[in-house]
Amino acid sequence: MSNIPTHARVVIIGGGVIGCSVAYHLSKLGWQDVVLLERKQLTSGTTWHAAGLIAQLRASANMTRLAKYSQELYGNLEAETGVSTGFKRCGSITVALTEERREEIFRQAAMARAFGVDVEEISPEEVKARYRHLNIEGVTGGVYLDKDGQGDPANIALALAKGARQRGAKVLERTRVSRILREGRRVTGVDWESGGESGHIACDMVVNCAGMWGHEVGRMAGVNVPLHACEHFYVVTEAIAGLTQMPVLRVPDECAYYKEDAGKILLGAFEPDAKPWAMQGIPADFEFDQLPEDFDHFEPILEAACNRMPMLAEAGIHTFFNGPESFTPDDAYHLGLAPEMDNVWVAAGFNSIGIQSAGGAGMALAQWMDEGQKPFDLGDVDISRMQPFQGNKTYLFERSKETLGLLYADHYPYRQKATARGIRRTPFHEQLLAQGAVMGELVGWERANWFAVTGQKPAYEYSWKRQNFFDNVGAELAAVRDNVGMYDMSSFGKIRVEGRDACAFLNHVGGGQFDVATGKIVYTQFLNARGGIEADVTVTRLSEIAYLVVTPAATRLADETWLRRNTGDFNVVITDVTAGEGVLAVMGPNARNLMQAVSPADFSNETNPFGTAQQIELGMGLARVHRVTYVGELGWEIYVSTDMAAHVFETLQAAGEAMDLKLCGMHMMDCARIEKGFRHFGHDITSEDHVLEAGLGFAVKTDKADFIGRDAVLRKKETGLDRRLMQFRLTDPEPLLYHNEPILRDGRIVGFLSSGAYGHYLGGAMGMGYVPCRGETTADLLASRYEIDVAGRRINAEAALRPMYDPGGERAKV
Template sequence: MTLPAHARTVIIGGGVIGCSIAYHLAREGRRDIVVLERSKLTSGTTWHAAGLVRRLRPSATLTRLINYSIDLYGELERETGQATGWTQTGSLTLATNPDRLTNIKRQVSLGRAFGLDAEVVDAARAKELWPLIEVDDVIGAVWSPSDGRVNPSDVALALSKGARARGVQIFEETAVTGLQKKAGRISGVEIGDHVIEADEVVIACGLWSREVAAMAGAHMPLYACEHFYMLTKPLPEVQALGMGTHLPTLNDQDAFLYARDDVEGLLVGSFEPHAKGLPLDRLPADFSFDLLDEDWDHFMPMMENALRRIPALERAEVRMLLNGPESFTLDSQFMLGESPEVPGLFLMGGMNSTGIALAGGAGKAMAEWIIAGEPTMELNEADIRRFSPEMNVLGALEARIPEVLGRHYDNPYPGRSMDTARGQRRSPIHAGLVAAGAQFEARGGWERAVHFGSEAAHLPLSFGVPAWREQVGHEVDACRTGAAILDQSAFGKIMVQGPDASGFLNRLCAAQMGVPVGRIAYSQILNERGGVESDLTVQRHGPGAYLLIVGSGEVVRVMQRMRDTRKNHRVEFTDVTSGYAILGLAGAQARTVLQATTNSRVPDLKRFCFAPVEIGLARGWAGRLSFTGEDGFELYIPADMAMTAYEALIAAGATHAGLYASSSLRIESGFRAFGHELTPGTTPFEAGLDAFCAFGTGFVGEDVLKGHQPQRRIVSILFDSPDAIPIHDEPIYFNGRVVGQIASAAWSYRFERSVALGIVSAALDRLEAQTVVDGFEVEIACTRYAAKASLKPAKECFA
């Protein structure tokens, strides 16, 4: 075949991900698709992947994508005649301590929301399912009979065969040497002297994706690590199973191990705590179907764990220690989506050792995004727009990514945070927070103060009562009755200016933007389906000047949405996040403390208004609002004066509060948050925010929402028992069936039990007619807890 001069879509990468995207694009009717592979199909990470596929995952999104993958892999052979090697072996996950058992039970409960069949079993049953293991230290396990495994290369070949049958052209031994743009948009792919002009380009080339994206000036923060698994020669204990009989996949996460049978022997792999990063300059340019050197010194601690769990390994003859590179991301979730920097360039990678399991579902999600121009399913945790360019710093990737692999099997405790690549972005008052005893978590590159007090008030992490509960209670009390500083400087700030600023924002935002100067409007940004892309507050500083305050992880997605919406509007917008600090000052004494910092009179502001204010030696402005739901202000101060303002507030009697306190108060107040209750699949009507929609202004999504009758609603939930400690995603039951999931949860110091926000699709008539509806249950780690629900905020309706 001859390389074409033009293609509708060019996909770079012929592994399982690139083949899946091509297959799904073609299946959806897209034509004129080209796949370019620098070597042979499957020659990268795909060929040496272990091929394990587990349905139960820690999140709803991952669970949906993997379940689709499994269904697809079972169908591909019938469609294409190419075997995928799909074998339903089931999987067995062991627990050797109470927290691990709680974690795997939580996954079982989440799975029930999707109708997945999984069973909690004891050590004796685990031994029956996997006769080769030692179970003296096992306190429980989860048996998932519908899990299995595939042959990764065969899956990719089946996908490529299905794609070819639908007209996709695939070129092997075709290395991309450059990417072209016109007017900032992707326009072509260079292969030496040849150029394929393209309407859109997809990068799905595994380890090399970051470097290929950089050819177009796009950011794709991922990095490679060495990943090990051992293969043995045949073992009598495995041979005794008989031809065609397989052991379940074994997951011993407390020992950092996974295992399965392989050609009458065993495959034993690890996610070792001290992983090895891999700079790509260590790989030869023609690295293809290759492996890295064996490193038995590095693998030996994992081997010792394996010998304790599977004593038969002592008699095994090792066939090889496979060391293959894989790519990981900063937060251990894969990435996909359109590049925020380069329109028309789509990126997918950083699969974090779940590429085979995710390939089918993620390839479908990417194909639909390309065709629709925006995501068609809930993909926030994988959306590439969660990463700002600042996070694509090589030094941060080199430090963080080995920790990501090493903590792959960590329990996902509330409060868990990575230890490496810390301090990248710090608030202008960071030094003051450190001196006050702040405990920080890294979120989106920012150091965020979650609570105050010694480390003893933070550790140990737990799924039960956290060590910080009492300390956060003091901070909650300060937010109500005192004057508590909440550092919100990580919030994004975007300045919008120009003669068409008001009209542009009325198109972008659902709320009315034609407010008087000095007013603040709360709004959502919606997509064409009426789903929430972001929520924000908008300050009008002049006839053609606005300041948008968005969530700390939303700047990239909002800026992209603004570029897509601008069209002929005479308007400019600038990310000014680093230029200003935002200090929340919450509590009944907030005004008194603020007044004590200055000889100038603090303006008597109505809610959602702002005005200039002096704070000690600093000058900024104050807005009358608080994300806690309590009385107070948000103070906006130039970054270089933020520390002096902070010092003046402390001298006047202000105290500190962190994110855990504000989260508890937010949920009590029923305030929705993007990425939790608000998602691109949630409408303002479902969220109870339709009153903020200014119909008639022509905002994006308005036509879809006219006459919208929601089939589900966001509700406040209060548990009957103080023993219930939800985190998020737990299934909600009504009349014995799953009707929704928890979105956010926290301990309520007002009610001395957990309070949550969830979305439900049952009892909607009763919820409209009654203030409080009983009869709901929430399943947490396989135990159901009674709860009541209301459309109103918890603090207003639960006595």
Template structure:
């Protein structure tokens, strides 16, 4: 055995599906050939072999679409490069809408496609019939055609990737199951595998877990969070249909939960039904274990489950009623809690990379995912912002098997469900709750979910049910959230922000460590609050945080709920081993109550034991004070653009502090406010949101955050040199604020920004501004390689495209609301 496999390699990949082979191929393409790929059975034997082979290019976000585009480009050239047929054909795809809301979604997607340079055509019923003659169109409102989409043979494409990797020297071994990942000192250092029943160890620098639906157990055994669960996935293949064109585009009838594609003179019809069946069935012990010998496996057909799906497909393609069914197929696919796959280095186990949980889009994602992981391993960072699929977005609790099973019932169907703005999951709810949850629920809170936290998004009055009524327009909660918004602008509002991520950084070297990580200066007096970004060596933004100096040797770092795991991993990774500094996640120990608005000082003044005027408590300062029967840390800071304080209270005291504030709030018009109001308030003020308006694709200069950079502080900071270079040449893009006419459709993200008849940028986030009285957005605009400065950018006329309609927009670089921040500092 030892003679058949090397004892060491630079990279070991576990899993021989299309993604594992793509990673091996892309590593070899970049010259890293000291790679071993181990497959437990045969290549493609997990889920790749039974995939439908759809290769779509348009995904939900900017960078995921870029990855899907790359996959299509790769597949187009792979056969010529490797000599292995792939079956790839660009036949296009047609998505149809049975109602105006679905057509609105498709048109918004079409607009987004234009941002990425994808060719897209709007269709009426006649145009659909011309492209897909088998489709029933009399009840359709319209559709969209993406000519660049296609299909491929998953098995042959995987073989082509494997052949390309082998030709460069990569070792690929089948029938070699990996029993465990080897970990030393918190780092993956190899794998233990078996071949012919004999154990063998391979030492390596990097282990890649691309083991598909087995990835959770393989990674979980060494403490890695790998949240995925398999579900049954159905499709049928008909008998041959006379006259069926092999060039027929893929038909997607999302209202019917079905896709239809030609398959060698037959039709393959598959579904993403609203209520899925997790697999394997839950054992009486509570565990769901995939059988050890499961390979090229098929699951039993549940005809009762399949019947309504067959009826919907027959309605859209009547020829199915006469065509015989040659194959009923049911096979497992892996799904994650948010329907996005898992890429990147595990925050729990250094050197362990994940590439799994592909939610039935593994074929169309494989090329881009393989390139990203290979680049990440070689360069130490991904080639673009991949936050949407970065494993660090996941929380440790999300590896819980019961949670995953319950969520998977819903997530499969979400692929074809309406992608409403602000849509909230319905399953596996109530996981993380603020200690104030029951109080807020009793006051009419409608909760949304972020990182498992149940957070009040808006409040319903007593006679109104706190439930969403979704649409792409002005949803039912908008007027209610508008009242909360105005309460903050005119009086005082109370937010529960307990879901903030909070890290205590302490020790004699805490200042030195943080000052190297932070772009801004944190060597400040005790009681000072610093707004700052954390940058990487390329000068782009890894995190957007506040740092409060609580003592000479103690700092409190506060970040968003969604980035808690990511930011903690980044910070701890940048604490030198010899530094006298420790980082502790104290998120659960501190509740946060935010009291905001021009009357916040009046309200709090009667409850605390310190002066709150500007002389004694200026903006950007922090003090510990008495409030009710508790001691609380009060930070004078804002994310809404008004006078106010964030109150950090030990969790066990939070309910008492809340009651004290609420009881005193009546004379001041105190109103409970949710996260939708928080978002509209910050949008008016132009405050950035990490993962939307700033990310690892942008620098502080591009984002208009140069004021938060301490260019000349002693010792510098990570990313300073790259940022200085950009300061000299000028940023290639600039974040601006946009205002649309009040009667315009709402904007959300990825809408094209036009000027002079061409697309010059895209919207990164949007909300309705209740004070300004208009739909607002933030978005990046090209500076033409640094040639256009602020005045030149403002001199241009702009339009924002929404659902294929261009709408005039007013642009601004300064905040549209209170640009001088006089209200914040009042």
């Protein structure tokens, strides 16, 4: 085919709304030689049958920012391209049928205010006034967003495609990518087939926008794109006399959403037990296809809907639709540069929110590709959060049964996934279970989150109020504060960096000074060129040429990828050794006594001061101990090879009986760290947060040789801070904080909490969040009156810039 080029700057694979958006935004940035290849016809996979709901509010500030951008874009596309998008702002209503759901949606409403989204909490009667067809029996409250809307999914995609073509992009249908060619960590081109012909396009980069084919296309490109197609059901009624434009209605407690369109009602469902599809692969001829009806599966949703919307019982069903959509293991889409390759990008797996997300996702990815760095924090959706095992097809099949339904499930704090569990276990797993551990899951790791006491069921009982583990965590924290506690940190990432240039390399990539003595531990950050925080790590010098980088479990792959992408000409070897060692943390005022009881080593300040590591004998085994803390107490992290891990656990537990050693979980660690004001990566500190504004300037050494982000740090020192990360404690001990609650300063919203937990030792819920401070002193900030909005209720809060617990950091150094 003569119109298919032989070279392109970028080849976009997939012509759904996402691929069209990426092409549109790249061409809008002035990119030439943009080629989009669609295997069949544009929109023929999932886009054509999407419901077209376009909401503004998402679970985080930047995801909301992208959704709002999508709305604004779709509102202007018709004027730009002449293609009608059907976009209209009809508003949306979400109703609650329980007090717990009411708490959830009212917390979401508070969050919306912090994110700049217009929102209104409404009573059942006000719900009825705005949606007169609704049976409000059992309704406990609602939330109304007047700027939410709906649109025509296929036409939105076609408008984006036309906009891309108008700026020179080539959008080619019925052209299937048959092979992706690679050399090392780079793609060199793609082979295509079309109408009996075939050819090759050499390209500088590839974007996988293949939707439910994204997993398969990822494999072709040598990258992991975990997603699985599931069946998604909806019905469309016959025309209903007198039915006029209504807001989009969501009734998550009945797993249902309603959309009026052309005098008909579309009723869709996100049922709790979903049906994965195409386990043996998607049929090669799939195009605008429907899946077989399954009325029995949909019937419970329809029955509840006929009660909730009585007119449905009288209306005939015009269409029963079942179509496939792709779902990811955590219900967040995949965006960004794939960890395995240096020029393969991904925008796929949109979990039934592709229309509302496509505009913003396309914009963000295009900017990232154009500038070579993320335009703002995209950690929620960055493809590097996905672990290699999550591409396992059996895992995806099992997890996808749950993730579709989780869209409308109660989003309780600390809610754990129920499916695809038990995959990654620490060396202490069975021993912890035997002691009453209640496991949570993070990137596949089974982790002890809390410990049940005798007679207590070792399982979560979820609520927006105090959950059943509240007192357990309080007791665990008391042990760490007043005596001694032990918890499992084996899931934290461990990356070995070694070679003749290891010191110079880490000094280039990290803000700290790594030219230190063997055994010294350096706490620091990896920064980007803007001074934002890409990783928050401790680095231990093991020898002249070897270091151990310890990272959060969830970011191990991302942090390793950051190191690899910045290796340059440095002679280093980077190895993930996470599974090679188990790690137990022994923390509390009696930690030294416990360590001395199990080892002949010297744990004194003279031999093993804070921030150093040493090799020791422990019981009849060997270990390495790091004197650091994430809970603010005297303590050691004990690293032991997995073959001796069980012995070390038994030795510590036996010696600890006389000291009333208490086993603790991850929830305790989070409560302890927030009391101490320690930052949580991904919440309090991200790639968008400047290291100085995060209060971490002490961990950055600008007097050493040049390092990534040094210029941005020096500039910020000269120009001053625009905002500062502050710590808050509610003066009322009853309300709970999680994150995203609005911060009010002297009665005005100025930000939101980046993280929250209960400070059991300090006697109140605590949070951290950024507050604008341009031109202000510390005294100015602290002189203000602060409140936190909890589900619409303003609660007075104490505020601090230094840690509220042990501000001088003396307890860890005794």
